[in-house]
Amino acid sequence: MSDRELLELYHEEGKQHYAFNLIVKAYGERLYWHLRKLVASHDDANDLLQNAFVKAWDALPGFREESRLYTWLYRIATNEALTFLKRKKARAFLSLTDYSKQLENKLEADPYFNGDATQKALHKAILKLPEKQRVVFNMRYFDEMKYEEISEVLGTSVGALKASYHHAFQKIQHSLEEQL
Amino acid sequence: MKQILNTDQPHLRENPYTVPEGYFSAMQGEVAEKISARVHKPGFWALAKPQVALVSTFAIIFLIAFATIKIFSPQGESLKNEAFATGSEYIDGHYIESSFVDFYDTTADTSIRAEEIDPEEIVEYLSSSTGLIYLASLE
Numbered sequence: 001m002s003d004r005e006l007l008e009l010y011h012e013e014g015k016q017h018y019a020f021n022l023i024v025k026a027y028g029e030r031l032y033w034h035l036r037k038l039v040a041s042h043d044d045a046n047d048l049l050q051n052a053f054v055k056a057w058d059a060l061p062g063f064r065e066e067s068r069l070y071t072w073l074y075r076i077a078t079n080e081a082l083t084f085l086k087r088k089k090a091r092a093f094l095s096l097t098d099y100s101k102q103l104e105n106k107l108e109a110d111p112y113f114n115g116d117a118t119q120k121a122l123h124k125a126i127l128k129l130p131e132k133q134r135v136v137f138n139m140r141y142f143d144e145m146k147y148e149e150i151s152e153v154l155g156t157s158v159g160a161l162k163a164s165y166h167h168a169f170q171k172i173q174h175s176l177e178e179q180l
Numbered sequence: 181m182k183q184i185l186n187t188d189q190p191h192l193r194e195n196p197y198t199v200p201e202g203y204f205s206a207m208q209g210e211v212a213e214k215i216s217a218r219v220h221k222p223g224f225w226a227l228a229k230p231q232v233a234l235v236s237t238f239a240i241i242f243l244i245a246f247a248t249i250k251i252f253s254p255q256g257e258s259l260k261n262e263a264f265a266t267g268s269e270y271i272d273g274h275y276i277e278s279s280f281v282d283f284y285d286t287t288a289d290t291s292i293r294a295e296e297i298d299p300e301e302i303v304e305y306l307s308s309s310t311g312l313i314y315l316a317s318l319e
Contacts, residue, residue, distance in 0.1 A: 017216060024211050029204055036197050046203075050211055057215045115196025122192055142193060 001026070003069040010060065020060070024053055027070055031077045037138045038081045040107045040127055048084055052077040067152055075153045078135055085131045103127040118180065125175035129168050136161055137168040 001009075001022060010019035031052065036045040056076050063072060085099075092099035104124050107113060115123065126134055135154065139145045140161075147158045154161070 017212070020215060021208065021212050024208050028207060028211070032199070032204070032207070033195060033197070037195075042197075042199060046207065049207065050214060053211045054214055054218070057218060110197075112198045112200070113196055114198050115194075116191075118189070119192060119194070119196040123196065142195070 006069065007063075007065065020057055023056075023069070023073075027073050028053070030070075031073060034074065034138065034143065035077055035081050037123075037126070037142060038078075038131075038134060039084065040103050040110065040123070042110070042112050044084070048080050049077065052080045055080070071149065071152050078153060082131055082135070089131075100128045118176075121176055121179040122172065124179065125172040128175060129171060133164050133168040133171075136164045137172070140165050 006019055006023055006026070009015050009022070012019075028049065032045055032049050035048045035052075036042065039045050039048065052073070056073055059076070063069075067075075088102075089099045092102060104127055107120070107123060107127060113120070113123075126137060129137060132154075136150060139150045139153070140147070145153075147161050150156075150161050151158050156164075
């Protein structure tokens with residue numbers, strides 16, 4: 001079912017919940033993987049995804065279809081993740097352990113990580129990146145999104161995104177050289 | 181220097197994360213449960229819209245009615261004249277009141293008697309002056 005059909009169904013009397021469940025079914029998995037790569041932990045990704053969908057449900061009556069439904073959901077989920085990471089980082093600032101180190105430890109102990117040593121090293125390197133660079137790198141490298149699409153989600157210029165991706169790539173390269 | 185991270189290693193782009201068995205269907209159920217308890221709150225505009233529409237309708241009807249009466253009523257012109265007349269009367273009255281000069285000075289004239297003449301005196305006067313009556317009948 002296309003975005004247009006989903007939204008038309010949503011606007012039909014008495015079919016809001018049904019239509020929204022179809023939206024969750026259509027985009028839930030993709031959004032989950034996006035969040036999971038940002039926060040590493042399954043539980044955190046699950047919480048963020050559910051919060052993002054609840055916020056999307058609340059905001060859907062005001063959705064003006066200026067962007068695609070998926071882009072809009074992606075933006076909500078990404079903002080949710082960035083807020084979460086900032087909050088965790090601020091809390092970690094008071095503790096002795098660096099938050100990126102905490103994330104690395106989570107990844108090390110994660111029973112739901114099936115990658116090989118190189119993949120683990122790559123994901124550890126990604127978790128060391130500043131939040132926004134991590135978002136840009138993941139969207140470009142894993143989701144293979146165009147810069148224009150990333151720009152639409154993050155509200156950042158294409159030039160700034162290219163620079164951000166370049167910096168992230170260099171940092172990861174450097175980190176992998178150290179690890180492997 | 182050989183780049184470790186490059187597109188020649190497609191397996192690096194693969195997703196190494198997994199989820200518990202049946203997670204996605206359970207997640208859909210949890211989200212459905214969460215949103216089922218939430219009712220869409222109508223926004224300010226959604227609440228105000230019918231009221232604004234009602235007020236606007238009344239205002240438009242009133243304006244149309246007022247304009248119709250104003251344009252097509254024949255009393256419109258006479259009302260205007262009446263208003264002018266009332267105004268001019270007021271102005272005139274006020275002018276007269278403020279500028280009236282009593283040239284006869286009635287208040288100071290002692291020759292004007294306020295007391296009335298007794299009718300018996302008039303009859304007595306006429307009966308004694310028959311010559312005057314005769315002269316009057318000649319005309």
